[in-house]
Amino acid sequence: MTTTVNRSGPGGPARLLRAEWTKFRTVRAWVVAMTAGSLVIVLLGLSSASGSHASCDGGPTEAVCPAVPVGPGGEAVEDKFYFVHRTLAGDGSITVRATSMTGQIRKPDVTPGVRNVVSGLVPWAKAGVMVKQSTRQGSAYAALMVTGAHGVRMQHDFTHDVAGRPGGVSEDSPRWLRLTRSGDTLTGYESTDGTDWAEVGTARLSGLPARVEIGLFAASPGDLTVTRGDLGGSVSAVRFTEATAVFDRVDLEGETSGGAWRNDDIGVTEAPDGSPHHPGRASESGGTFSVTGVGDIAPSIEGQTVERTLTGVLTGLIVVIVVAVTSVTAEYRRGLIRTTLIAVPRRGRMLVAKALTIGTVTFAAGLVATAITLTFGTRILRANGNYILPVSWLTEVRVVVGTAALLAVAAVLALALGALFRRSVGGVITAIVLTVVPHVLATTSVLPDTAARWLLRLTPAAGFAIQQSIPEYAHVLGHYAPIAGFYPLAPWAGFAVLAGYAALALGLAVVRLRRRDA
Amino acid sequence: MQATIEVSGLRKRFGRTPALDGMSFTVQPGQVTGFVGPNGAGKSTTMRVILGLDAAEEGYALVGGRPYASLRTPLRHIGALLDAAALQPSRSARNHLLWLAHSQGLGVRRVDEVLEQVGLTSAARRKAGGFSLGMRQRLGIAAALLGDPPVLMLDEPVNGLDPEGIVWIRGFLRSLAAEGRAVLVSSHLMSELQDAADHLVVVGRGRVITDTSVADLIAATSNGRVTLRTTAGEPAMSALAHAGAIVTVTGRDTLLVSGLPGERVVALLNANAVPFSEVSAHRATLEEAYLELTRDAVEFRGETR
Numbered sequence: 001m002t003t004t005v006n007r008s009g010p011g012g013p014a015r016l017l018r019a020e021w022t023k024f025r026t027v028r029a030w031v032v033a034m035t036a037g038s039l040v041i042v043l044l045g046l047s048s049a050s051g052s053h054a055s056c057d058g059g060p061t062e063a064v065c066p067a068v069p070v071g072p073g074g075e076a077v078e079d080k081f082y083f084v085h086r087t088l089a090g091d092g093s094i095t096v097r098a099t100s101m102t103g104q105i106r107k108p109d110v111t112p113g114v115r116n117v118v119s120g121l122v123p124w125a126k127a128g129v130m131v132k133q134s135t136r137q138g139s140a141y142a143a144l145m146v147t148g149a150h151g152v153r154m155q156h157d158f159t160h161d162v163a164g165r166p167g168g169v170s171e172d173s174p175r176w177l178r179l180t181r182s183g184d185t186l187t188g189y190e191s192t193d194g195t196d197w198a199e200v201g202t203a204r205l206s207g208l209p210a211r212v213e214i215g216l217f218a219a220s221p222g223d224l225t226v227t228r229g230d231l232g233g234s235v236s237a238v239r240f241t242e243a244t245a246v247f248d249r250v251d252l253e254g255e256t257s258g259g260a261w262r263n264d265d266i267g268v269t270e271a272p273d274g275s276p277h278h279p280g281r282a283s284e285s286g287g288t289f290s291v292t293g294v295g296d297i298a299p300s301i302e303g304q305t306v307e308r309t310l311t312g313v314l315t316g317l318i319v320v321i322v323v324a325v326t327s328v329t330a331e332y333r334r335g336l337i338r339t340t341l342i343a344v345p346r347r348g349r350m351l352v353a354k355a356l357t358i359g360t361v362t363f364a365a366g367l368v369a370t371a372i373t374l375t376f377g378t379r380i381l382r383a384n385g386n387y388i389l390p391v392s393w394l395t396e397v398r399v400v401v402g403t404a405a406l407l408a409v410a411a412v413l414a415l416a417l418g419a420l421f422r423r424s425v426g427g428v429i430t431a432i433v434l435t436v437v438p439h440v441l442a443t444t445s446v447l448p449d450t451a452a453r454w455l456l457r458l459t460p461a462a463g464f465a466i467q468q469s470i471p472e473y474a475h476v477l478g479h480y481a482p483i484a485g486f487y488p489l490a491p492w493a494g495f496a497v498l499a500g501y502a503a504l505a506l507g508l509a510v511v512r513l514r515r516r517d518a
Numbered sequence: 519m520q521a522t523i524e525v526s527g528l529r530k531r532f533g534r535t536p537a538l539d540g541m542s543f544t545v546q547p548g549q550v551t552g553f554v555g556p557n558g559a560g561k562s563t564t565m566r567v568i569l570g571l572d573a574a575e576e577g578y579a580l581v582g583g584r585p586y587a588s589l590r591t592p593l594r595h596i597g598a599l600l601d602a603a604a605l606q607p608s609r610s611a612r613n614h615l616l617w618l619a620h621s622q623g624l625g626v627r628r629v630d631e632v633l634e635q636v637g638l639t640s641a642a643r644r645k646a647g648g649f650s651l652g653m654r655q656r657l658g659i660a661a662a663l664l665g666d667p668p669v670l671m672l673d674e675p676v677n678g679l680d681p682e683g684i685v686w687i688r689g690f691l692r693s694l695a696a697e698g699r700a701v702l703v704s705s706h707l708m709s710e711l712q713d714a715a716d717h718l719v720v721v722g723r724g725r726v727i728t729d730t731s732v733a734d735l736i737a738a739t740s741n742g743r744v745t746l747r748t749t750a751g752e753p754a755m756s757a758l759a760h761a762g763a764i765v766t767v768t769g770r771d772t773l774l775v776s777g778l779p780g781e782r783v784v785a786l787l788n789a790n791a792v793p794f795s796e797v798s799a800h801r802a803t804l805e806e807a808y809l810e811l812t813r814d815a816v817e818f819r820g821e822t823r
Contacts, residue, residue, distance in 0.1 A: 012590060019621035026613035027606060335604035338571055339661070342598055343621040345570045345587045517572040 016344060016353035024357055027330075030323050034361060037319035038369035044312025045373035049380040052304075054387065068300060068387060069138030069267070071158040072205075076303060076389045078221075079137040079158075080267035080295025082280030083130070085215025092254015093180035094129045094214050096247040096289075097194065098146050101127055101169045103243040105223050121148035124298075124477055126155075127218035127245030127291060129179045131186055133205070135213060137267050142203040143217065143297070144177045144188035148243070152177070153475070154188035154201035158299050161475040162201035164190050169245075181254075184208050194249070214252065215261065218245050218280065218293030224477050228448065236479040240278055244292040267295060298476045303389040305485055307399050307467040309377025310370060314436055317410055320366075321435070324358045324411040325418035325427035332422040341518050348510040351419060355412045355506055362411040366404035374400050391469045402466030402495065409495070409502045410435050413460060416505035420512060434501070435460045442482040449481040453488040460501040462487070465494025520582045521547030521668035521700040523596075527577035528567055529724075537563045538574065539724035545702045547668065550695045552715030552732075553704040554808060560724040561704040562600075565673055569598055581669055591622045596669040597662030602654040607647025611638055611657050614646055615664060622665050632660040636690075652683045659690070670694060671702045676710045688714040708808035720811050727811050732804065739802035744775045744783050747796035757790040758783065774800065 024030055056065035071077040103121040110116050128145030142156035144164075152164030152175060169175050176191035184207070188200040220243035226236045263282050271277040280293040331337040344350040374396065378388055391399075413435070418427035438461035442452035456462050465487035472480045480486040487494055523545040530538040538560045545551045553561050566572040568579040570586035578585065581596045589595050605614060615629040633642050636656040641649070646657060655675060662670055672691075676684050691714055695701045705711055711718070718735060720728040728735065748754050748771060755765045755773065763778040775783055784797050 015591075015621055015623050019617045022613070022617035022620050023606075023609075026609050026617065029608060330606060334606060335601050336606060338566075338600060339604050339618070341571060342569050342600075343593055343618055345589065345592055517566070 013349070013353070016349055017357060019343070020353045020357040021361075024327060024361060027327075030327060033319055033323045034365050037316045037323070038365045040319060041310070041312040041316040041366070041369035042373050044315060045309045045377045046380060048311050049309055049377040050384070052381055052384060052386055054385045065385065065387060068303070070390060071138050071299065072140045073157060073159055074390060074392055075159065076300040077138055077158045078267075078296045078298055078300045078302075079139075080269075081217045081219035081297050082282060082291055082293035083132070083135065083213070083215055083217050083264045083266050084261050084282045084284075084289060084291055085130075085132075085135075085213045085264065086252065086259075086261055087211055087257040088131070088181065088214040088252075089211050089255045089257070091180075091182050092214065092252070092256070093178060094131075094253075095176065095178040095194075095249070095251040096129055096216065097174050097176050097249040098128065098169050098245055098247050099171055099174045100246040101125070101146055101148070101243060103148070103220055103241060106240045107223075108225070108237075108239070121243055122221060122223050122241050122477070123147070123149035124296070124475065125220040125241065125243035126153070126297070127243055127293065128177050128216070130213075130215065130217045131179055131181050132213045133208060135264050135266055140205045140208060141297070142179065142186035142188070142205060144179045144190070144200060145217075146175050146177070146245070148220075150475075152190045152200060154203070155297070155475065156186065156203035156205065158297065159473065160203065161473075164188075164200035165198070176249075179214075181208075181212065181214070214254075214256070216245075216247055216250070216282075216289055216291050217297075218243050218291040219295050219297055220293060221296035221298070221477065224479065226449075226479050226481075236484075240294070242278070242280070242292055242294045244290060246288065246290050248288040250287065250289060296476070299473055300389065301470055301473070301476065301478050303387045304381060305389055306374055306378055306391060306396060306469050307403075307485070308388075309374050309381065310399070310403055310467060312373065313370070313403055313407070313467075314439065316366070316369065317407060317436055318432060320362050320407050320411050321414040321431040322428055324362070324414035325431060326424055327358055328354060328415050328418040329422060329424040329427060333424075338518050347513045351416075351506070351510050351513055355415050358415050359408040359412045363404050363408035366407035367401065370400045370403045389470050395469050398491065399467055399469050402491065406463045406466050406495065406498065409463065409499050410460065413498070413502040413505050416502065416509040419509035420505065435463075435498075437461075439464050443485075445483065449483070452482040456482055456494070457488050457497070460498045462489055462494040463498030465489045466491045521698060522580075522582060523568060523669055523671065523700060523702060524580040524583070525564060525568065525577070526579070528564060528574045528579065529576040530563060530567065530572065530574045536724050538567070538577075541577070541721065541725055543719045543726050543729050545669070545700045545719075546717065547700040548695055548698050549716035550691050550701045550703060550714055551717040551719060552708075552711035553702055553719050553721070554708055554711060555706065555721035555727075557706050559706075559721045561706075561721060562673055563724075564721075565598070565600065565671055565702075565704065568671065569596075569600075591665065593618065593622045593662075593665035593667060595665070595667055596671060597665060597667040598670075599655070599658040599662045599672040599675055601673070602651070602658040605646040605649075605654065605657070608645055610643050611646050611649070611653075611660075612642040614657065615661060618661055618664055624664060628664060628666075632663045635663060636660040651678045652680060655679060655683065655687070659687075668698070669700045669702075673704050674706070675703060676705060684710070708804045712804050720808065722811075735807050736802055736804065739807040743800035744778065744780045745796070745798050745800045746773045746775055746783060746787075746794060747771055748773070748787075748792065748794035750792050750794075753790060754787060754792045754794065757786050757792055761786050771795075 068076045069079050104117050105120050107116045125148035126145040130143040132141035133139035144154050146169045151166035154162045176194045178189040180187050184204050187202045189197040191197045220241045222238035223241050265280045268276045278294045282291045414431035417430050421427045438455040438459040442455045468487050526542045528538045528541040567574045619629050633639050717731050758765050764776050766774045768774045
């Protein structure tokens with residue numbers, strides 16, 4: 001033979017990947033389209049961020065919105081309650097007997113303009129005893145409480161919640177509550193008679209200073225109503241409520257500062273004239289305390305989320321799908337698939353190499369796009385006065401990397417569908433119907449919440465859960481629906497559903513490719 | 519590495535129509551083997567089975583003694599041209615060869631070598647979609663040569679080429695065989711293989727009709743006949759018939775003599791002082807031989823379709 005061939009070279013899988021990468025990068029239309037897909041994500045994200053302005057009404061002029069308190073874990077919190085407290089130095093405890101819990105709920109007006117207030121408690125109305133680092137909003141705390149409908153709970157630092165015994169409070173069945181502080185450790189106990197005590201839970205508040213505030217509190221979150229919208233979907237509204245608890249047999253142990261109890265309406269909102277809006281109150285008579293509070297001590301889920309900047313991903317995904325499907329159907333259209341299979345007789349490996357290539361290319365393009373969009377999109381939103389719920393950098397990385405991975409896995413699914421159908425149109429339509437359409441239906445006001453949740457559990461669109469940065473809290477009543485950005489599955493569980501579909505489709509495509517004559 | 523293709527007892531049917539019906543033959547190194555038969559005789563199917571694209575129901579096909587599917591870098595064992603139009607139109611010729619090279623662990627240097635070899639260097643960076651049929655054939659041959667394989671297999675490479683291209687391809691195939699490679703070239707027209715093939719595998723109805731060298735086939739069809747040109751027809755006929763030959767008048771002044779070799783014919787004519795202007799061995803054309811061989815196959819095809 002006249003020529004010598006270099007026999008050394010990369011091993012099998014590396015060869016296949018290199019060949020498929022060469023195939024991809026040498027078709028300019030695919031490279032251009034993939035770049036365009038990235039640009040779409042960036043441009044749609046940044047332009048929607050630029051168009052979103054927020055300000056708070058400060059009387060005659062618009063004002064910068066007040067800062068939202070942040071809890072010890074870095075999350076945005078609502079820290080609004082009525083606190084009757086004294087200062088405790090070092091270890092100590094507080095014991096009380098709760099004998100009553102009542103409240104008011106404002107319902108939708110029956111006669112326009114006339115307040116329609118009924119008596120009652122919202123499920124997470126809460127009152128009890130608390131140890132708090134300071135009266136500053138967002139500072140560390142642990143609290144033992146009775147609630148409107150969830151029995152006795154021990155909660156600390158906004159996101160932690162442990163259940164005690166169920167049941168409500170009345171004159172006939174009072175609840176005894178005790179919270180002890182020993183160094184960093186706070187322990188909650190409950191009793192029905194003041195003699196037999198059961199531990200509810202413990203909390204470690206690391207770095208708790210020696211001097212803390214200890215006392216009684218009451219809070220009542222707004223009443224959430226979710227109604228079906230006219231065009232499907234749902235409309236949620238929150239209305240004023242308050243809760244009043246009565247405590248007696250208050251016993252404070254430990255070194256407390258002398259003098260009377262101090263009352264603080266923590267986090268009370270002020271009306272434009274400076275007077276408190278919906279204030280709480282407290283009174284004491286012969287050792288019996290009545291505390292009325294408005295608000296909640298819980299993580300806040302009100303505000304923009306970082307993933308709101310990634311609105312262009314859905315459009316970018318359509319571009320990615322078209323490229324991924326075409327990268328395989330183009331070979332069928334031209335008969336090039338036979339050349340490929342002659343060069344690589346191991347068909348399964350060939351298709352997997354193709355899938356890995358399109359997945360990697362999409363991931364890289366997607367990662368650049370999502371990182372830029374989220375970084376600059378959130379800056380633009382904040383600069384425009386929008387409040388973005390803070391999340392840890394790990395969560396931000398998960399949203400950015402996860403969204404790129406979502407695009408990559410969806411590209412693999414699309415490629416597998418292209419290989420199954422061997423036709424661009426069928427492959428593209430099926431991929432869009434499986435991934436884009438369910439997400440659009442579930443997050444716009446088209447379907448009832450239940451149907452939307454099922455769509456995002458059962459279809460590959462479940463993968464979008466990877467974008468959710470704010471978790472759903474069991475102890476915070478909220479409108480946790482897809483339309484509000486809450487997915488029915490946990491981020492990685494949703495991603496796993498998408499990955500499962502992609503793996504299944506790729507497996508079927510491999511089987512079909514192997515069985516049929518090319 | 520053996521430079522051979524071995525096909526044994528291949529059977530395959532498409533629906534109820536048998537496409538391959540016990541196809542068996544071997545392609546030897548150092549020569550061009552023509553793979554001839556009418557359209558639908560099973561040539562392309564056989565080639566696809568050899569390349570692992572189609573599965574046979576029975577029998578096996580080996581390249582260099584190994585089944586195709588077991589080859590890790592198959593283009594280094596066999597180069598094939600099936601469909602020159604199977605190209606991504608927006609990809610350049612060079613990039614088309616580049617991904618193929620990468621799939622075999624070969625580099626860009628080898629790509630430029632084969633482009634040079636088929637004379638496509640100047641068009642290497644042009645989109646393959648704009649190539650003429652002849653350029654596509656050259657590109658397909660470049661792809662087949664990429665792995666410097668000892669075996670080459672080309673399906674109808676002459677189809678649609680201009681006369682210049684046909685001459686080029688014939689010469690090219692001969693030079694590849696001269697390098698010791700086994701070259702299998704299919705065609706449905708025997709005339710295309712005239713002057714190109716050394717050996718012939720003639721197929722019809724999914725099986726081999728004749729597996730023979732070109733020289734033997736022509737000799738068998740010519741059957742030792744001698745053409746004699748003479749103005750003295752009568753004396754020549756009597757002299758030759760007397761010696762046991764069968765003589766037919768085929769034209770004014772021409773006779774066809776069978777049953778005697780050329781030297782005996784000349785000796786007899788001289789001994790009897792019969793004047794003649796030419797004695798030559800009658801040479802059948804490849805086409806004649808082929809038509810005779812495949813007549814049955816063609817008729818059969820006419821009945822079933």
